[in-house]
Amino acid sequence: MALKASQLKVGETHTARIVEDLKRTQIVQYAGASGDYNPLHTDEVFTTKVAGYPSVFAHGMLTMGMTGKMLTDYVGDARLTKYGVRFTSQVWPGDTLEATATVKAIDGDRVELDVSTRNQAGVEVLSGYAEARIDP
């Protein structure tokens, strides 16, 4: 499943819908698995009445994790060598996200990718990069 340098082109993209209508329960699931129980993500009462947000919102790391599935589905398992992101906007329950990897450079047995995830309104919620090992 790994990518082949001989078949890759700079500018080529891979896009995947990584979540449709994000549920609060999935955010709870992520809190439990990751160990980040910040009530901002799971406690509507605290988040609206104390923190001043319109509702709970997803962990940035949940968006990075879901975007990671797009990446590993594209480059293959155990092939990532680097993956880094900035969280550029919040992700809310009900959001539908699409993640895109764009081939930025191919260098021998490595590919460099730009990574971007957008919500249903087209707002970028995550912006980053990845690097993966590829076959010849």
Add this chain to the structure above:
Amino acid sequence: MVAKRFPIEAGHIMMFARSVGDDNPIYYDADYAQTTEAGSVIAPPTFPQSSAQFDPDYFLRPKIGQPWFGSGKTPTGVQRAAGGGGGGGGGGLHAEQHFEYHRHLKPGDVLTATVKPGKTWEKEGRRSGKLIFSESITEYRDQNGELVITARGVGVRTERPVDQPAQKSETAEA
């Protein structure tokens, strides 16, 4: 976060993969995983973040007998921490996260984490007032002392909650 001992466990990997919506059998099916290039179950790329589970003092986990800032009878169980934080006393928001994989984690690995503080900087934000960024670098070593993952996180404290609705991005969440 500092986990003195971060054992990589198959059940934890399975739950973590489910939580990010990833049903790839490489994360839970040992028989399948044996037939792949990886050769065994591996952890998804952002799994190192769950080392928080093994940090005895992790501040975003309720502790038995101690106050917790989430809601119960009242909207928060503790008085708001001084100085804003924008995250409602949660210590601010997550601005960036970066991983370098020297190799991928598999069940049975036992990691130790070493945390080094990084840079700090300030910026004026349009949607949330003054932003104070701080970086930390975590090196995860395996049971043989080999560096397996380098993680760099950037946290941000905001003067006030990030304005909504989010039209153009700047910095936000975590």
